[in-house]
Amino acid sequence: MFGVARNTMVTLGAIVAVYWLISFYSTALRDPRFLDGWILTAAMFGQLLFHVRKKFPASPLGRVSIWLKMHIYLGYFVVAVFLLHTSFSFPETTLEWALWIMFALVVVSGLVGQYLTSSIPGKLQQQHAEQMTFEQMTFEQIPTARLNLFREVNALVLDTVTPEGSSEVSDFYVNRLRGYFRRPQNLRAHLRGSRRPLERINGEISDLERRVNAPDRETLSSIRKLVTAKYDLDHQYTVQGLLHSWLFVHVPATYSLIVLSILHVAVVYAYSSGVQ
Amino acid sequence: MAQGNLVRRPQRWDAAFGRERIHADWVKLILSSRILGDIDAADFPDDLSLADIITNDCAIRWCSRGEIVYAAGSYQTSIFVVLNGGVRVSDEAGTEAATGQTVMPKLNAWLSPLLQGKFGRAETNVTRFPTVRLGRYEMFGEVEAMTRTPRSNTAVADVDRTALLEITWPGARELLHWSDAFRYSVEELYRARSVEVGLKESGLFAHVDPETLVAIAQQCSFERHGSFDWSHLYQRENAGRQQGEQVIGQEPLIIEQGHYLEDMFLIRAGFARVTETVHDNESSVGFLESGDVFGLTEIEEGLLFGSHPQAARGLRSVGYTDLIRIPEHIVGRFILSGSKRRGGGVASAPGQVSHADLSLLDFVVDNRFINATNAMVIDTTRCVGCDDCVRACAAAHDGIPRFVRTGRTHANLMVTSACMHCTDPVCLIDCPTGAIHRDVFSGSVVIDDDTCIGCATCSSACPYNNIQMREVTGPDGAILIDEDGSTHLKATKCDLCAGQSGGPACQRACPHDALTRIDIRDLDILSDQQPRV
Numbered sequence: 001m002f003g004v005a006r007n008t009m010v011t012l013g014a015i016v017a018v019y020w021l022i023s024f025y026s027t028a029l030r031d032p033r034f035l036d037g038w039i040l041t042a043a044m045f046g047q048l049l050f051h052v053r054k055k056f057p058a059s060p061l062g063r064v065s066i067w068l069k070m071h072i073y074l075g076y077f078v079v080a081v082f083l084l085h086t087s088f089s090f091p092e093t094t095l096e097w098a099l100w101i102m103f104a105l106v107v108v109s110g111l112v113g114q115y116l117t118s119s120i121p122g123k124l125q126q127q128h129a130e131q132m133t134f135e136q137m138t139f140e141q142i143p144t145a146r147l148n149l150f151r152e153v154n155a156l157v158l159d160t161v162t163p164e165g166s167s168e169v170s171d172f173y174v175n176r177l178r179g180y181f182r183r184p185q186n187l188r189a190h191l192r193g194s195r196r197p198l199e200r201i202n203g204e205i206s207d208l209e210r211r212v213n214a215p216d217r218e219t220l221s222s223i224r225k226l227v228t229a230k231y232d233l234d235h236q237y238t239v240q241g242l243l244h245s246w247l248f249v250h251v252p253a254t255y256s257l258i259v260l261s262i263l264h265v266a267v268v269y270a271y272s273s274g275v276q
Numbered sequence: 277m278a279q280g281n282l283v284r285r286p287q288r289w290d291a292a293f294g295r296e297r298i299h300a301d302w303v304k305l306i307l308s309s310r311i312l313g314d315i316d317a318a319d320f321p322d323d324l325s326l327a328d329i330i331t332n333d334c335a336i337r338w339c340s341r342g343e344i345v346y347a348a349g350s351y352q353t354s355i356f357v358v359l360n361g362g363v364r365v366s367d368e369a370g371t372e373a374a375t376g377q378t379v380m381p382k383l384n385a386w387l388s389p390l391l392q393g394k395f396g397r398a399e400t401n402v403t404r405f406p407t408v409r410l411g412r413y414e415m416f417g418e419v420e421a422m423t424r425t426p427r428s429n430t431a432v433a434d435v436d437r438t439a440l441l442e443i444t445w446p447g448a449r450e451l452l453h454w455s456d457a458f459r460y461s462v463e464e465l466y467r468a469r470s471v472e473v474g475l476k477e478s479g480l481f482a483h484v485d486p487e488t489l490v491a492i493a494q495q496c497s498f499e500r501h502g503s504f505d506w507s508h509l510y511q512r513e514n515a516g517r518q519q520g521e522q523v524i525g526q527e528p529l530i531i532e533q534g535h536y537l538e539d540m541f542l543i544r545a546g547f548a549r550v551t552e553t554v555h556d557n558e559s560s561v562g563f564l565e566s567g568d569v570f571g572l573t574e575i576e577e578g579l580l581f582g583s584h585p586q587a588a589r590g591l592r593s594v595g596y597t598d599l600i601r602i603p604e605h606i607v608g609r610f611i612l613s614g615s616k617r618r619g620g621g622v623a624s625a626p627g628q629v630s631h632a633d634l635s636l637l638d639f640v641v642d643n644r645f646i647n648a649t650n651a652m653v654i655d656t657t658r659c660v661g662c663d664d665c666v667r668a669c670a671a672a673h674d675g676i677p678r679f680v681r682t683g684r685t686h687a688n689l690m691v692t693s694a695c696m697h698c699t700d701p702v703c704l705i706d707c708p709t710g711a712i713h714r715d716v717f718s719g720s721v722v723i724d725d726d727t728c729i730g731c732a733t734c735s736s737a738c739p740y741n742n743i744q745m746r747e748v749t750g751p752d753g754a755i756l757i758d759e760d761g762s763t764h765l766k767a768t769k770c771d772l773c774a775g776q777s778g779g780p781a782c783q784r785a786c787p788h789d790a791l792t793r794i795d796i797r798d799l800d801i802l803s804d805q806q807p808r809v
Contacts, residue, residue: 240661
């Protein structure tokens, strides 16, 4: 808590200092946008240092967690300087619009990422403690676990297929459950934290249980457990996937922003007489 | 079949221990004399002769007066026999404990090379502390070799041209295995010295003069519960165990709750679990490690009220436990009266934390994580699964990560499958070459690639499956293949990024401070990482 307060104060202090510097610069009848523009550019390139540190994970350049904190607080500073640089107004030209949108995309994806990384692991842990039937596992382990469930349910259903037996369980599996077990399903429901799709399948299994003989009822009871396990596995997959997916927006947008920023600086200097 | 280079697989003794093999004349002399006691060469098999063991797994060390053979705190595991001259073994650890000073074993270990040099070597080292002199054919260093613990004292050569026979652990293990005579003599020494050294190191008798302490030691007894080689037994028991299932019932019982307590127990080596039985349900309430005591309060109350002391709690051996039994009358006369004189009580056992989560305690003890000095613990409420830790590990080790980001979990804590650098590293007991060993200074368990022959003994001995075997490639990247068509293997595991600045790369690379390397025995640190309700 002390660390957050300290870092916030330092960031706010830096923003106030830049604001004062710009005001002071303006009173000298100079165009402050060159000053805050270069401060903004320098800060944005400073943000890139975090990515450089991540490219060399084993280097003795301090803990990445400290670099990440610097990245986040410098990000807030960049947003403030950007607003000062744009004078809290919307752009006028196409290039500026592209730059503005890309900046917004980087900032929003960064904020979303920060929220997700700080909230999801804790929620996932809590959900596991309360209702999950499946042991929490890493993102990379999930496909293997899914395959194992698929094989398990396949084996269960194959056991019910005999020349003299009924085909109701196997038909239900082929028509209703095969796709469910093969691929991640109900992603939107998992994002909402809903268990309604699971309840629906369990309801269908209950209906079927009334129509089949005792051995098949036993099989359906085992299948019901596997259905729940698969649902919990899909939940893990969706939530953990979300943790990874925001980077697919944030990182490409960052590189686009850098390119557009360089272009912006070139255009500004091409069509201006420089610092007055 | 994979394409690869045909190369003969390395064998034991391809690279001899020490600077050079012992000369045949020395070997003859050692075999013909009683240097190694009543050891009989006929006890050894043909393909592992006594002469071969001495030639390859031993070394002759020549020391000048004042030269340090080993320093207190260093992780050096050889057994020594004086061939010529003499050695003084300091009373250093006991002295420091007696004066209440902090024992700084690692600093001592680091300083020893300096002390070896020109900085006041000879006389200072010989006369710095009260010492015990060991003469010709006397053995020393066996206590730490047997228990895989850091040196509890410093050994210094007493005269110029002191010659020592250094028996490395692989050699000592063979001698202990094949020769009953050698094993009895080492065990005898170990038990006798363990009691005296243990009493000194405990600090309980700090106010007692050395002569009285010797007399006290003679009245105490030494006991071992469990087995030094506990890992295979644990692995067998663990194989059929579900996560969360307790193993208390399988652990050797030292004393049952409610039984008459004749003596106080001082833990000398290994670990013990303190249990409480309520309605026939036995559960952990703490654990004890080297230097901790059990039964002091009961004996104190017994003496105070004139009643027979009964164990308020039970005690079970975790793996193996070496303990010293201190009789009730000694406790009353020297420990309780001594603590009153000093104006304070005897320190309680650090493992008995009253505020630690008991289920966390069960998790730590059941899984033998109390052995860990440097476990990789991931807080799953912070970990986002970015795998930066694995990438950092790979980057620090030629592209091959040394751990797997999975492991046993308790609440939000995952103890991953990375080498924990155990207090009692059972993985190195059976290594035929000594390739897996402890770093002399830091105590980290490391593998010497040059002497590892890929036998996988360490890998199968690790109770936590934290050592993997990897295929060896040549300079051209092709896999090395033996004449029989099998691939060459080397053992690989976390080495805490030895030789690299900044400490373990995994910990530095974690962007969310989810991964930490901690000494799990400090339950307070572990407990702090759990979410608060």
